[in-house]
Structures are given as structure tokens and as C-alpha cells.
Amino acid sequence: MTPDLLDPIFTCLDCRACTTACPADVDVGGLIEQVRGQLRQAVPLTGWKALVSDVFLKGIFPHPSRLDWLGRLLKWYQKSGLQTVARKTGLLRVMPDHLAEMEAILPAVGTPVRRKYKHQPLIKAKGETKRTVAILTGCVMDVMFSDINEATIRVLTHNGNDVVIVPNQTCCGALHVHAGDRETGRKLAKQNIEAFQHVDHVIVNAAGCGCMLKEYPELFRHDPEWHEKAEQFAAKVEDVSKFLHDTGFKPPKAELNVRLTYHDACHLAHGQGIRQEPRALIESIPGVEMVAMPNADRCCGSAGIYNLTHPEMAQAVLESKMQHVPQEVELISMGNPGCMLQMALGVMKHGRNQKIVHTVQLLDWAYQKEEGKDVRI
Incomplete structure (x- = not known):
């Protein structure tokens, strides 16, 4: 159990691209996760990493009621004016840079x-x-x-x-x-x-x-x-x-008139083999102009909580990703919340005026517009 074994296993993005590339169809991602389980049994987390794991992975995420209270707290932070004060006074500077950057792109919290x-x-x-x-x-x-x-x-x-x-x-x-x-x-x-x-x-x-x-x-x-x-x-x-x-959705009739590109979330493209279906949904919307993204299935660096545990590596992966995002598009669509946060960070850091959207939101906006509702994209 040396760093020569631990580092490659836990520095891996687990994005499953190697599984897609493997001619023998070896489930490399599944093997990585099995090895991580064995290594964590042999070498348990200690110190602050163990504390974070116990508090969030074991103490909050498995309990919906606790998650709900966390959401209420975040919503209060955003609505009370505390977020504005924290940003204007520079209070966020006490946080590590990558956490302060993530705070800057947090979406507005609603009602679960x-x-x-x-x-x-x-x-x-x-x-x-x-x-x-x-x-x-x-x-x-x-x-x-x-x-x-x-x-x-x-x-x-x-x-x-x-x-x-x-x-x-x-x-x-x-x-x-x-x-x-x-x-x-x-x-x-x-x-x-x-x-x-x-x-x-x-x-x-x-x-x-x-x-x-x-x-x-x-x-x-x-x-x-x-x-x-x-x-x-x-x-x-x-x-x-x-x-x-696959079940035959209703193609929208209302136009959205936007130019967008599509990012393949790793666990959708590589993990589930779903690539064309999201594109077909988007292309069915009148007025939508799809601009192809080169290397659309390259990881954005989110990879679960990889952008929190390996911020420098995640940032390097994100920088590579942003080089392939067409600058002329208004929207960047995808099907995973972690990717949405990471790509929003990339847009912010590169000073772009692009909105990150989920594929299903595009259909929803078109349907609402079809019903005569006021839709602001």
C-alpha cells in the first residue's frame, strides 16, 4: 500500500473513457472502484479528510431530512443578504480558492x-x-x-x-x-x-x-x-x-431561437452509452442551432467530488475542456448536475456570457412557450 499504488487509483477521474476506448471492453471504471474499496479498507482516511467524509458522505447525503435542512440554510444564506455581504467584504477569501470559486457559481436554491x-x-x-x-x-x-x-x-x-x-x-x-x-x-x-x-x-x-x-x-x-x-x-x-x-416524445412546436452546444457527461456517454438521444431531443426543437463541440465526451473535471478533492488536477482538465467549447454559442447543454457546476465555473473564469442548461430544460421551455407562457432563457 504505497503511494505508487494509491496515487494513480485515487487521482483517476473515473470518467470511464478508458472503458470506451478499450478494444476488449474491459470495465476499467468498475475495477477502479473495486480497488478503491479495497484500499480504503486497508488504509482508512484520517484527519480532516476523514472528518469531511463522515460529516458529508455519511452524515448528510444518506439522510434526505438533513439534506433538506442544508438546502434551507443555503437558501437563507442567498436570500438574507449574507451572500452579498460575504462577497462584497471579501469574507470568502478565508476559504480555499477552489471553494470560494464554487460558491460564486452556486445556483439559486429552490424548494425540493x-x-x-x-x-x-x-x-x-x-x-x-x-x-x-x-x-x-x-x-x-x-x-x-x-x-x-x-x-x-x-x-x-x-x-x-x-x-x-x-x-x-x-x-x-x-x-x-x-x-x-x-x-x-x-x-x-x-x-x-x-x-x-x-x-x-x-x-x-x-x-x-x-x-x-x-x-x-x-x-x-x-x-x-x-x-x-x-x-x-x-x-x-x-x-x-x-x-x-425511446417512448416517442412529442416534438415541440414553439421556437426557442438559440445557438447551443452539447457536452457529453462522462457517466452518460461512457458509463451508459447514451450519446445520440439527448442530441435528438435538442434538435427536435424548432429554432435551435446546434454547434458541435470537438471532443464533446472529454471529462470536464467535475467527476463526482473530484473538483473538491483534487482541485488543481480538476482545474487543468477544465481548462482543456473550455478550449473546445465554441465561443459563439449562447447555451451549453448537458445531463448531469456536477458537470453543470463545473462548466459554469469554466464559463465564469473565462469571462464568457454563456448559460449552462440541462437538456430537459430546453424541452420544458419549448413546451411552456407552446402553451403561451412567458419563457425567459
Whole structure:
């Protein structure tokens, strides 16, 4: 257990690009995560790293109620004027540079859909119901990007789907497994498998979460009972873009008239093999001009919490990514919240006036405009 082994394993982005490139189709990403689990058992975290892991990965993310309170605190920080004071007075300078930069691009915190629909767990389809689906609300997604969850619900109901908000769901466990904490990952997996056992479709709008859910069987390779349950569960999991594409979504009629480019989230393109479906959804919107991004499936450097644990390396990866983002576009679209934060950081640092959007938001705006609503992009 020397640095020669530890450094390469934990410095890896786990972006799965090597799996895509491998002619023998070796699941390198899965091997990396297995090794991380073994190394973390042999060499546990100590000091401040152990404290951060215990507080956030074990103490907050697995508990939706605690995440909700964290979201309320962030919302108060943004609405109370404290955020403005902290930025104007330079108070944020006491933080490490990469954390201060992340604070600068935090989105406005809304109301989590789990709380909003607590007493209305079934949102009916518009018109005839074609099928009933459940959505993974997620942890970071529902706290930081509740507007995307709202957009996902509207798009699904617009296309004839009743949407269920399953109450007992929890964090997917991706961050834990990436960090080598496979035991916590298994606990979260069991909770989700049981929570979604009575639904036929589990729709996910976060690439990293979707990839993790589909890989639950790997966590239970040596547990026949739970491996079978995990296999049945994984077969239900579908990324929202692929689900809409495969079930025949309604092409929007209203024009958006924007120029945009598309970034392939690693765990969508390399992890799930989903590339064309999101592009097909975007290209179906009248007035949208798609500008191809060279090396669109290169990692942006987010990689879960890699931009927090390896800020210098993540910044170098982001710099490389930004060199390929077309400057003439107004929007940069993608399907993963971690990528959205990282790419927003890149736009800010390069002084660009580009907006980061989720693919499903584009459809939602077009549908709303079609209904005569005022849409501001």
C-alpha cells in the first residue's frame, strides 16, 4: 500500500473513457472502484479528510431530512443578504480558492420536489395516461437543482406519463462508491431497491446517478439474493433523455431561437452509452442551432467530488475542456448536475456570457412557450 499504488487509483477521474476506448471492453471504471474499496479498507482516511467524509458522505447525503435542512440554510444564506455581504467584504477569501470559486457559481436554491410533493406523491399526466413512472429526485439535484427536477416532471407529464415521487428513496451512493466506501453504497442501494420495487420505470436526470443505479448488481456480486434484486432494479432505470426518445416524445412546436452546444457527461456517454438521444431531443426543437463541440465526451473535471478533492488536477482538465467549447454559442447543454457546476465555473473564469442548461430544460421551455407562457432563457 504505497503511494505508487494509491496515487494513480485515487487521482483517476473515473470518467470511464478508458472503458470506451478499450478494444476488449474491459470495465476499467468498475475495477477502479473495486480497488478503491479495497484500499480504503486497508488504509482508512484520517484527519480532516476523514472528518469531511463522515460529516458529508455519511452524515448528510444518506439522510434526505438533513439534506433538506442544508438546502434551507443555503437558501437563507442567498436570500438574507449574507451572500452579498460575504462577497462584497471579501469574507470568502478565508476559504480555499477552489471553494470560494464554487460558491460564486452556486445556483439559486429552490424548494425540493420531495418536500413540495410530499402530500401529492402522484402527479397526473396531461391528457391520456400512457404509463406511470417514478423519478429519482436525488440529493444534490433536489437541493441545488430543484428547478431541473420540476422541469423533468413537467416534460414527463406533457408526454403522457403519471409521475410518482417515491417517499423512501435516498442518495444513489455514487459519491460513496467513488470514494471507496462500498459498504455505505450497499446500504443506500438496498434502500433504493426496496423503495422502487413497485414501479416499472425509474427515470433519472443525473448521469452519475443513473450510471450508479444501473451498476447496483456489481455491489452485490457475492450476495445472490440482493444481486438478483439489484438486477431487476437496474433493468428499470432509464435516463430521462433516452426514455423520452425511446417512448416517442412529442416534438415541440414553439421556437426557442438559440445557438447551443452539447457536452457529453462522462457517466452518460461512457458509463451508459447514451450519446445520440439527448442530441435528438435538442434538435427536435424548432429554432435551435446546434454547434458541435470537438471532443464533446472529454471529462470536464467535475467527476463526482473530484473538483473538491483534487482541485488543481480538476482545474487543468477544465481548462482543456473550455478550449473546445465554441465561443459563439449562447447555451451549453448537458445531463448531469456536477458537470453543470463545473462548466459554469469554466464559463465564469473565462469571462464568457454563456448559460449552462440541462437538456430537459430546453424541452420544458419549448413546451411552456407552446402553451403561451412567458419563457425567459
